[in-house]
Amino acid sequence: MTTPTIPLRDAVSYWWKLGLTSFGGPAGQISMLHDEVVVKRRWISEKRFLHALNYCMVLPGPEAQQLVTYLGWLMHGVRGGVIAGTLFILPSLVLLIALSGLYVAWGSTPLVAGIFEGIKPVVVAIIAQAVYRIGSRSLRHPILWSIAAASTGVMLWSGALFPLIIVVAAVIGLIGSRRAPAVFDGVGGHQSSVTESGSAVIGDDTPTPPHARVTRWRLVRTAAVSLAAWFFPIAALWATVGTSNQIFSMALFFSGAAFLTFGGAYAVLPYVFHGAVSAGWATPAQMIDGLALGETTPGPLIMFVSFVGFIGGFTGELLGDGTSWLSGVIAACVATWFTFLPSFFFILAGGPYVEAARSRVAFTAPLTAINAAIVGVILSLAVTFAQHVFVPADAPVNLWGIAIAVGAGYALVGLKRSIVEVIAGGAVIGLVVGLVATFSG
Secondary structure (H helix, E strand, O other), X not given: OOOOOOOHHHHHHHHHHHHHHOOOHHHHHHHHHHHHHHHHOOOEOHHHHHHHHHHHHOOOOOHHHHHHHHHHHHHHHHHHHHHHHHHHHHHHHHHHHHHHHHXXXXXXXXXXXXXXXXXXXXXXXXXXXXXXXHHHHHOOOHHHHHHHHHHHHHHXXXXXXXXXHHHHHHHHHHHHHHHOOOOOOOOOXXXXXXXXXXXXXXXXXXXXXXXXXXXXXXXXXXXXXXXXXXXXXXXXXXXXXXXOOHHHHHHHHHHHHOOOOOOOHHHHHHXXXXXXXXXXXXXXXXXXXXXXXXXXXXXXXXXXXXXXHHHHHHHHOOOOOOOHHHHHHHHHHHHHHHHHHHHHHHHHHHHHHHHHOOOOHHHHHHHHHHHHHHHHHHHHHHHHHHHHHHOOOOOOOOHHHHHXXXXXXXXXXXXXXXXXXXXXXXXXXXXXXXXXXXXXX
């Protein structure tokens, strides 16, 4: 009997669509991905999806982009993984470069600022809804709810304790695999690869495809190619612009930042913020605006590093006098390449071992506990972001923002409107408020 397959053409078409519409940060993106590949298209079973998600959650780097890469790799091998992961970030890179150019020209105008103010509350609503949806699938037992609640409280107290949260959750999961394996088996007993519409193409019991199996030389080859993909661009920059050029410094800086992004973009934001400001690539105000741009564009939020690279290259004219735009584009691409390269390595190198451990509770239990903790971490970040949007420092309560967020939540849940439609609505409201404020002032 021939094993059913997913046409590569269909997958590529969807990865393009996802890259163009993946608004709302990691929680919203993972929720969108789940709805398509698990519920609607039935490419992947719930259990295998969550198993992959648990692995991506513990890696440094953008978990949504890594999950997309993992699923593309599982379905179509290395080629599928590279295509999926690249298409998830490519539209965002192009859009952010364009928006960065517009920002340096008109970013200080009241109308543009008004649009940002209208979109931010919508993002809060999207994240809140997505956290609920992800948590409802992952938190299936009071113990897991307790882990999530504890991680939320700890993160709100001190975000610097994130690594400790991961370690403690892993220990709890390891102990739980022996004391309560049913709680930490990675999927609830009511879940399976069968949905209301039929079985998944890659179901719970579908054998691991040959390209996803552990072999003696696969890890060596993957490591060698990944190292070459890092070394040759570094060598090219060294030979062309020299080690004293800030573009070369960006390559090294973002290579290091890629290994510190546990917990997603918000966790690494202080590191990038202080590094970029100290190096003179951007001002504190520009960094905040860059984060807002990252929130309002598709793709992973960590893509704001493209904005940082562009601003640093543009304002510094790093390739010489009169090269502002060229310097900005190249620096944005350099920042993006070295930030995301390790993510591809983690998935392509570690994927076979993760697939081999699907049936081992001792392996899946720590990941299940960590996944519960991550739900709490994301929730704490949503709370923090809501605080900044609705109760800004040295300013009155943002009643307009609260009203927009409530309306966005109703549009998403009650009216079943798409994320793109709701974000567009927030932008229009922000534009109108900005126009009123401009003319009334």
